[in-house]
Amino acid sequence: MLKHKSGFKRKIGLPYYSFYTRHFKEFLSLLGLDVVEPIPITEQTIKLGVNNSPEMMCFPYKVVLGNFLQLIKKGANTLVMFNSCGKCKLRHYYKLIDLKLRELNYNFEMVPIRPVDFIPLPLGPFMNKLVYLSGKRKWEIAKIIKKKWQELKEEENKRYLAKEFGKINIAVTGEIYSVLEENINQNIVGQLEGLGATVHSTLNLRALIIPRTFHSKERKLLREKALSFLDQSDPGGHGLHSIEDVLYWSQRGIDGIVHILPLSCHPEILVEEIIDYLCRKNEVPLLRLRIDETSSPLNIGTRVETFFELIKRKKEI
Ligand code: SF4
Numbered sequence: 001m002l003k004h005k006s007g008f009k010r011k012i013g014l015p016y017y018s019f020y021t022r023h024f025k026e027f028l029s030l031l032g033l034d035v036v037e038p039i040p041i042t043e044q045t046i047k048l049g050v051n052n053s054p055e056m057m058c059f060p061y062k063v064v065l066g067n068f069l070q071l072i073k074k075g076a077n078t079l080v081m082f083n084s085c086g087k088c089k090l091r092h093y094y095k096l097i098d099l100k101l102r103e104l105n106y107n108f109e110m111v112p113i114r115p116v117d118f119i120p121l122p123l124g125p126f127m128n129k130l131v132y133l134s135g136k137r138k139w140e141i142a143k144i145i146k147k148k149w150q151e152l153k154e155e156e157n158k159r160y161l162a163k164e165f166g167k168i169n170i171a172v173t174g175e176i177y178s179v180l181e182e183n184i185n186q187n188i189v190g191q192l193e194g195l196g197a198t199v200h201s202t203l204n205l206r207a208l209i210i211p212r213t214f215h216s217k218e219r220k221l222l223r224e225k226a227l228s229f230l231d232q233s234d235p236g237g238h239g240l241h242s243i244e245d246v247l248y249w250s251q252r253g254i255d256g257i258v259h260i261l262p263l264s265c266h267p268e269i270l271v272e273e274i275i276d277y278l279c280r281k282n283e284v285p286l287l288r289l290r291i292d293e294t295s296s297p298l299n300i301g302t303r304v305e306t307f308f309e310l311i312k313r314k315k316e317i
Contacts, residue, residue: 010034010133013076013108015067016041018180019155020205027148028080031134031141036076041183045070050293052100058089059262059292060177063184065097072106078133083112084208087236088267115209149206156204166198168311169253173245174260175268176203176238178291185260185291186300192258195308200254202245203238222247229274239267246275250282256311257284258304263292285311 012035014024021038028035039045041063049066068079079101081094094112101108111129130141170192172179180203182190189199212220226243227233234240242259249257259275261268272288279286287307289300 010078011036011076012133013068013071013074013079014038015064015071015081016045016181016183017177018182019159020152020180023148023152023155027144030144030148031130031136033134036071036074039067039070039074041067041181046184046293052104056264058264058266059184060175060265061089061093061096062293063177063181064093065100068097068101069104072101072108077108078111079108080111080113083114084237085114087234088265090237153206156206160199160201161204163198163200165252168197168255168308168315169200170197170256170258170308170311171200171202171245171249171254172258172260173201173203173242173249174238174258175262175265176205176208178260178262178265179203184262184295185289186295186297188258188260188289188300188304191301191304192308195305197255197308200249202248203241218248219244230270235267235270237265237267239271242268242271243274243278246278246282246284250278250284254284255315256307257286258307259286259288261288261290263290285314 010033012028012033014021014028014035016038017024025035025038045066046063047066048069049062049064052069053062053065064081068076068081071079079097081097082090083094084090094110098110111133113126113129127138127141130136131138134141172189172192178185179201182188189201192199207215212223215223222244223240225247226240229243230240246257257275257279259268259272261272275288276286278284285307287303289303
């Protein structure tokens with residue numbers, strides 16, 4: 001086991017992220033790294049994050065910061081954080097979290113991971129980062145990456161991507177963390193499924209990592225169309241993806257769309273108007289849910305149920 005540069009044994013802290021958490025943890029454990037047991041997001045996590053963040057910072061930042069605070073208190077001294085390298089705040093989370101935790105007098109190393117780092121080229125930066133963290137050889141790491149990538153693909157397909165249409169079909173779109181992390185969105189997908197809906201989503205981490213040149217022709221055309229509603233420029237985050245999604249699901253005859261956006265998420269705020277317009281034009285019922293620390297499970301539950309009932313009545317089921 002490698003030593004942390006401060007002399008302590010390296011203990012990895014990973015922010016909790018829905019079903020991906022298990023895959024990330026297994027991946028790092030297969031590399032022989034000591035991973036602190038990830039801590040699911042609870043009210044306590046959110047409270048810690050909110051108390052240590054600027055009020056107008058986007059909600060996922062507060063949750064991730066709160067989770068890192070919990071991990072560091074549990075002994076993590078190497079924090080792994082994704083850097084989207086995109087246009088929104090996610091690119092800067094790791095720097096801001098690093099600053100805050102040092103101000104709070106914690107001693108740790110921050111290891112940012114970028115999308116390009118996931119490309120397992122023998123000489124790629126990810127490989128170098130993993131060699132640095134684990135001390136394993138490149139071919140061993142490449143084998144583990146291949147195995148985990150396949151498992152990730154299978155789980156994403158099973159959960160959302162390769163789903164058949166059911167009686168009532170609802171697509172969920174919006175900011176990726178708020179859509180996928182059920183502990184901050186009151187398990188909206190589970191609630192809809194419990195009511196009898198088949199829930200679809202094209203949001204997944206592999207799509208975030210794989211360069212757009214490898215995306216399907218259909219998705220590329222949808223992106224061009226989505227860009228035409230803006231000044232031909234990507235607003236960052238999943239804003240453009242949300243517009244693409246509305247176009248994609250409308251042409252497939254979806255029964256309803258749930259648009260989830262967290263507090264202060266500028267890409268999703270920017271595209272709200274376009275999503276409203278497209279849903280009206282295509283006559284697709286839309287439910288918009290704003291997520292923050294004040295979200296009430298009762299309020300969200302009631303709105304989800306009402307939305308489902310309206311669709312059911314419309315379809316006369
Ligand atoms: S997509 Fe939105 S919520 Fe996510 S980091 Fe960017 S601004 Fe924040």
